[in-house]
Amino acid sequence: MKFLKFNSLITASLLTTILFQFSCKKEDQKPEACFNYTHQTNANETVAFTNCSKNYSGATWSFGDGETSHTRSPEHTYQNQGTYQVTLVVDNDEKTDSYTRTLIIDSSPPIRMTLNSITITKWPETDNGNPWDTDGTTPDLFPKITNANRYLYLSTETYQNPVTGTPYLFSTTSGLPLKITNMEEQLYIEWYDLDPNKADDFMGSLGFTPLSRHVNGENTISFASSKFEFELNVTWEY
Numbered sequence: 001m002k003f004l005k006f007n008s009l010i011t012a013s014l015l016t017t018i019l020f021q022f023s024c025k026k027e028d029q030k031p032e033a034c035f036n037y038t039h040q041t042n043a044n045e046t047v048a049f050t051n052c053s054k055n056y057s058g059a060t061w062s063f064g065d066g067e068t069s070h071t072r073s074p075e076h077t078y079q080n081q082g083t084y085q086v087t088l089v090v091d092n093d094e095k096t097d098s099y100t101r102t103l104i105i106d107s108s109p110p111i112r113m114t115l116n117s118i119t120i121t122k123w124p125e126t127d128n129g130n131p132w133d134t135d136g137t138t139p140d141l142f143p144k145i146t147n148a149n150r151y152l153y154l155s156t157e158t159y160q161n162p163v164t165g166t167p168y169l170f171s172t173t174s175g176l177p178l179k180i181t182n183m184e185e186q187l188y189i190e191w192y193d194l195d196p197n198k199a200d201d202f203m204g205s206l207g208f209t210p211l212s213r214h215v216n217g218e219n220t221i222s223f224a225s226s227k228f229e230f231e232l233n234v235t236w237e238y
């Protein structure tokens with residue numbers, strides 16, 4: 001009886017030791033997710049992710065833009081600017097661990113803007129209460145593009161009269177495409193009524209810098225004020 005009790009104690013002790021070692025072993029093997037990335041974080045540039053996880057056999061990346069990868073240390077290119085939550089899940093047998101980092105992707109700054117067309121849908125109906133033309137017809141509308149020094153980038157002198165349709169719509173590609181290389185220069189879109197006999201009537205203008213209106217490569221730049229509504233169709237080069 002005494003021997004048996006002693007034996008039981010040894011067995012219990014051994015079991016405890018084995019269980020303890022087993023749980024220790026499991027604890028040691030718990031995966032730990034970890035990653036770093038290079039700082040090339042502009043749209044259309046490759047971001048290299050480095051996996052620094054421990055105790056793992058499988059890796060699943062979610063880049064936050066709908067794309068995934070099972071490569072241990074993948075490279076990924078984001079098409080658009082934005083804020084992305086990048087999650088790495090590592091697993092080892094039944095255990096998993098995950099790590100999420102916020103990645104901000106900037107828009108690549110453009111080096112050139114090409115203006116392809118100008119479309120206007122709203123302009124001042126009168127010249128301070130008077131018709132633009134003495135015969136009362138709608139204006140012979142045309143745009144100019146200048147800079148602050150009055151350098152003339154574009155003067156289409158292609159006009160439309162009478163302007164018909166609802167909304168009034170005038171679209172021109174005359175003198176276009178026009179390439180603008182100074183992305184930070186203040187430009188003005190000026191609108192005129194052509195006057196064959198006197199100076200053309202200035203209707204008004206709106207200013208902008210190309211860089212300030214670059215939004216993720218979008219092709220339309222819209223302008224709106226109480227008197228004007230028009231848009232530019234542009235393409236960007238990087």
Ligand SMILES: [Ca+2]
Nearest residue numbers: 132133193201
């Ligand atoms: Ca006039």
Ligand SMILES: [Ca+2]
Nearest residue numbers: 133140193194
């Ligand atoms: Ca006129």
